[in-house]
Amino acid sequence: xxxxxxxxxxxxxxxxxxxxxxxxxxxxxxxxxxxxxxxxxxxxxxxxxxxxxxxxxxxxxxxxxxxxxxxxxxxxxxxxxxxxxxxxxxxxxxxxxxxxxxxxxxxxxxxxxxxxxxxxxxxxxxxxxxxxxxxxxxxxxxxxxxxxxxxxxxxxxxxxxxxxxxxxxxxxxxxxxxxxxxxxxxxxxxxxxxxxxxxxxxxxxxxxxxxxxxxxxxxxxxxxxxxxxxxxxxxxxxxxxxxxxxxxxxxxxxxxxxxxxxxxxxxxxxxxxxxxxxxxxxxxxxxxxxxxxxxxxxxxxxxxxxxxxxxxxxxxxxxxxxxxxxxxxxxxxxxxxxxxxxxxxxxxxxxxxxxxxxxxxxxxxxxxxxxxxxxxxxxxxxxxxxxxxxxxxxxxxxxxxxxxxxxxxxxxxxxxxxxxxxxxxxxxxxxxxxxxx
Amino acid sequence: xxxxxxxxxxxxxxxxxxxxxxxxxxxxxxxxxxxxxxxxxxxxxxxxxxxxxxxxxxxxxxxxxxxxxxxxxxxxxxxxxxxxxxxxxxxxxxxxxxxxxxxxxxxxxxxxxxxxxxxxxxxxxxxxxxxxxxxxxxxxxxxxxxxxxxxxxxxxxxxxxxxxxxxxxxxxxxxxxxxxxxxxxxxxxxxxxxxxxxxxxxxxxxxxxxxxxxxxxxxxxxxxxxxxxxxxxxxxxxxxxxxxxxxxxxxxxxxxxxxxxxxxxxxxxxxxxxxxxxxxxxxxxxxxxxxxxxxxxxxxxxxxxxxxxxxxxxxxxxxxxxxxxxxxxxxxxxxxxxxxxxxxxxxxxxxxxxxxxxxxxxxxxxxxxxxxxxxxxxxxxxxxxxxxxxxxxxxxxxxxxxxxxxxxxxxxxxxxxxxxxxxxxxxxxxxxxxxxx
Numbered sequence: 082x083x084x085x086x087x088x089x090x091x092x093x094x095x096x097x098x099x100x101x102x103x104x105x106x107x108x109x110x111x112x113x114x115x116x117x118x119x120x121x122x123x124x125x126x127x128x129x130x131x132x133x134x135x136x137x138x139x140x141x142x143x144x145x146x147x148x149x150x151x152x153x154x155x156x157x158x159x160x161x162x163x164x165x166x167x168x169x170x171x172x173x174x175x176x177x178x179x180x181x182x183x184x185x186x187x188x189x190x191x192x193x194x195x196x197x198x199x200x201x202x203x204x205x206x207x208x209x210x211x212x213x214x215x216x217x218x219x220x221x222x223x224x225x226x227x228x229x230x231x232x233x234x235x236x237x238x239x240x241x242x243x244x245x246x247x248x249x250x251x252x253x254x255x256x257x258x259x260x261x262x263x264x265x266x267x268x269x270x271x272x273x274x275x276x277x278x279x280x281x282x283x284x285x286x287x288x289x290x291x292x293x294x295x296x297x298x299x300x301x302x303x304x305x306x307x308x309x310x311x312x313x314x315x316x317x318x319x320x321x322x323x324x325x326x327x328x329x330x331x332x333x334x335x336x337x338x339x340x341x342x343x344x345x346x347x348x349x350x351x352x353x354x355x356x357x358x359x360x361x362x363x364x365x366x367x368x369x370x371x372x373x374x375x376x377x378x379x380x381x382x383x384x385x386x387x388x389x390x391x392x393x394x395x396x397x398x399x400x401x402x403x404x405x406x407x408x409x410x411x412x413x414x415x416x417x418x419x420x421x422x423x424x425x426x427x428x429x430x431x432x433x434x435x436x437x438x439x440x441x442x443x444x445x446x447x448x449x450x451x452x453x454x455x456x457x458x459x460x461x462x463x464x465x466x467x468x469x470x471x472x473x474x475x476x477x478x479x480x481x482x483x484x485x486x487x488x489x490x491x492x493x494x495x496x497x498x499x500x501x502x503x504x505x506x507x508x509x510x511x512x513x514x515x516x517x518x
Numbered sequence: 519x520x521x522x523x524x525x526x527x528x529x530x531x532x533x534x535x536x537x538x539x540x541x542x543x544x545x546x547x548x549x550x551x552x553x554x555x556x557x558x559x560x561x562x563x564x565x566x567x568x569x570x571x572x573x574x575x576x577x578x579x580x581x582x583x584x585x586x587x588x589x590x591x592x593x594x595x596x597x598x599x600x601x602x603x604x605x606x607x608x609x610x611x612x613x614x615x616x617x618x619x620x621x622x623x624x625x626x627x628x629x630x631x632x633x634x635x636x637x638x639x640x641x642x643x644x645x646x647x648x649x650x651x652x653x654x655x656x657x658x659x660x661x662x663x664x665x666x667x668x669x670x671x672x673x674x675x676x677x678x679x680x681x682x683x684x685x686x687x688x689x690x691x692x693x694x695x696x697x698x699x700x701x702x703x704x705x706x707x708x709x710x711x712x713x714x715x716x717x718x719x720x721x722x723x724x725x726x727x728x729x730x731x732x733x734x735x736x737x738x739x740x741x742x743x744x745x746x747x748x749x750x751x752x753x754x755x756x757x758x759x760x761x762x763x764x765x766x767x768x769x770x771x772x773x774x775x776x777x778x779x780x781x782x783x784x785x786x787x788x789x790x791x792x793x794x795x796x797x798x799x800x801x802x803x804x805x806x807x808x809x810x811x812x813x814x815x816x817x818x819x820x821x822x823x824x825x826x827x828x829x830x831x832x833x834x835x836x837x838x839x840x841x842x843x844x845x846x847x848x849x850x851x852x853x854x855x856x857x858x859x860x861x862x863x864x865x866x867x868x869x870x871x872x873x874x875x876x877x878x879x880x881x882x883x884x885x886x887x888x889x890x891x892x893x894x895x896x897x898x899x900x901x902x903x904x905x906x907x908x909x910x911x912x913x914x915x916x917x918x919x920x921x922x923x924x925x926x927x928x929x930x931x932x933x934x935x936x937x938x939x940x941x942x943x944x945x946x947x948x949x950x951x952x953x954x955x
Contacts, residue, residue, distance in 0.1 A: 107668065114734075116845065116846075217809070222656075230826070230833075231547075355792055355796075371544070371823075372654070376654065380814065386808075387810050394663065404843060
């Protein structure tokens with residue numbers, strides 16, 4: 082057997098320790114697959130004395146990351162330090178030293194992937210990032226290789242475990258957002274500053290990457306329309322459930338004749354769809370492709386070992402490609418770099434989707450006529466309209482409306498007009514509704 | 519761009535036409551991914567004059583398969599003719615001519631894969647077979663590459679669309695097996711001779727392949743314990759549903775300390791599991807892996823374009839690997855050929871699982887005591903025991919029993935003894951119950 086490939090690691094935190102533990106525990110299994118061993122020879126850590134969750138015997142520990150990226154014995158650098166500034170600098174240094182790179186850093190790829198891949202191409206090295214999206218689910222590989230025959234039409238994913246845990250608890254147990262968020266923080270699912278998760282930024286990083294490998298477009302994080310889950314209230318979760326829907330936080334990328342939709346927001350999904358039943362911290366991505374039709378990929382979206390699983394799978398891929406000429410490797414973004422598409426990204430106003438609306442009105446004759454007249458004027462066709470029972474304490478009655486697919490700009494115009502009506506007592510709640518067919 | 523790679527096809531039936539249509543329709547998309555075009559230059563068909571479901575312009579049609587496998591311009595041979603004898607002969611000839619091979623033929627791989635892969639290794643060519651299992655779902659790639667970091671613990675799949683269609687209709691609509699089978703035949707889901715599907719042979723072919731790439735064992739079709747769905751009656755589907763379970767036809771491969779379980783049979787699955795809700799002709803495979811945990815892969819398990827999607831994805835992979843030295847390609851069975859495991863396959867008597875039993879007894883005092891005494895004597899622990907209402911027309915009462923996990927041999931011993939009891943009026947119905955945790 083060939084000698085083991087030496088790997089240098091930047092960061093031995095949760096994911097780094099997970100990857101190291103897997104490489105140690107499954108060393109035989111991995112060598113049986115890859116045809117040679119893979120071992121971490123050097124790791125950069127901030128605190129050299131800190132206790133680690135993995136066995137560090139055989140590793141040189143250093144506090145100097147440049148030692149890792151320039152180590153002549155190291156063939157592959159694992160970037161697991163997080164953040165974007167230092168990570169970018171070190172990844173580019175590693176590439177300049179002719180190292181291949183494996184990273185789990187979604188923000189790094191979403192923001193700087195175009196630059197990183199260009200540099201890697203110039204230097205003839207590979208940069209792999211399966212762990213950056215949906216933890217251990219091999220979704221990048223599925224899109225980039227498994228579905229290579231297809232024109233991808235759209236994809237939709239539950240790609241933030243923290244947000245999905247919160248929505249699942251709200252939906253299944255009728256709990257409040259704030260209470261569940263506190264529990265998620267206690268359980269370690271959510272950070273002390275949970276804004277990246279609950280405001281959708283984390284999902285937008287991942288969607289940026291998914292869209293690029295699905296459609297062969299450059300990474301365009303700044304063009305993703307991003308809404309979080311902080312506006313979702315228990316009452317909408319309950320009404321959605323009554324109507325046969327569950328609310329999930331989705332990342333959606335869709336190719337239309339006029340451009341690409343890139344959007345992250347909560348959405349009602351029919352309960353009968355598998356993805357509506359992806360609960361807790363699990364992730365799933367549905368892909369609609371022209372030849373295959375719909376396929377779905379489900380698994381743990383975070384955690385030391387699930388993410389480590391994706392990191393080590395990338396290592397095995399890179400080890401196999403060490404002797405491949407760069408032109409014959411799978412391109413970083415699935416499509417040859419000179420064949421990326423410049424299809425424009427649509428603004429949210431240009432998106433077509435269905436909607437759930439909750440409108441609070443005074444219980445007077447003619448209210449429904451006023452509301453439906455405005456919808457008709459904006460060419461919005463209504464699928465269902467349900468007047469709920471009046472809350473004894475409230476002066477107003479909630480009306481729930483489900484619409485057919487319509488242009489978002491029309492919808493906003495209608496809502497503005499309806500909110501002007503005297504009988505409408507508060508701001509209208511609007512949640513998109515996706516049938517995912 | 520490099521010149522297009524020429525492919526020779528054996529068989530332009532459903533899957534062949536599907537693959538050809540995809541290669542034509544998505545030619546640009548595929549070239550943008552692969553870095554070069556892929557085109558079918560020659561195809562062997564039985565009837566040269568038959569109308570085809572794909573555009574045959576640019577293809578030489580021949581009735582002589584040897585012309586395809588020996589064509590000097592052809593780099594890759596697509597074997598889509600089905601059957602095992604001629605297919606084996608032609609695939610080996612293609613390999614001997616230095617051609618790479620892509621096949622959708624599960625029976626061929628399950629029966630002759632070991633020989634084919636050995637020959638391919640000797641000749642330094644690749645044989646790809648993603649389309650042989652679960653249609654267009656990239657499950658072979660997921661197991662072989664996406665989960666390469668993991669020791670796979672078990673996998674369980676709904677991998678026969680016809681059988682799943684029948685069970686879904688029985689479960690959702692209370693329809694009879696025979697009636698649904700006839701409809702499946704009318705819809706083209708089931709063959710005129712449906713025995714391969716309903717007796718589990720097709721699923722056993724696929725399970726054989728899945729187990730090999732999951733555990734790195736040789737293909738051992740003859741060791742798969744195979745039961746079909748012909749013994750499932752509407753009454754058991756209904757009782758299972760009342761108890762919160764759905765009956766699915768599963769292929770299960772599990773690594774235990776004493777050996778490998780390889781079994782295809784119907785099973786009760788808790789309704790809350792995603793795979794219990796995989797309906798109609800769709801397929802899904804759950805994989806439990808040591809680092810990743812559970813992941814699931816779902817999609818269309820059959821059909822011209824879904825299967826063609828997997829065939830063409832394999833073509834793209836092979837095209838990319840044309841210049842790779844053979845030692846660095848992904849091994850055919852995921853593990854290096856000299857590192858396959860000789861872990862023994864367990865007989866069904868050695869398997870541990872839970873059970874659902876339906877026992878018809880005379881409604882007399884002491885019956886339950888007799889039955890439970892026998893279970894206790896065979897070390898079988900009971901999870902639930904439910905006496906159903908007596909059928910007015912019948913002299914007997916059905917008792918439904920759910921057991922905890924137990925060795926199958928013990929269970930058979932207990933059943934034989936219980937069937938000897940005077941109060942037991944008919945053969946006991948036994949269906950395995952899988953919690954898939």
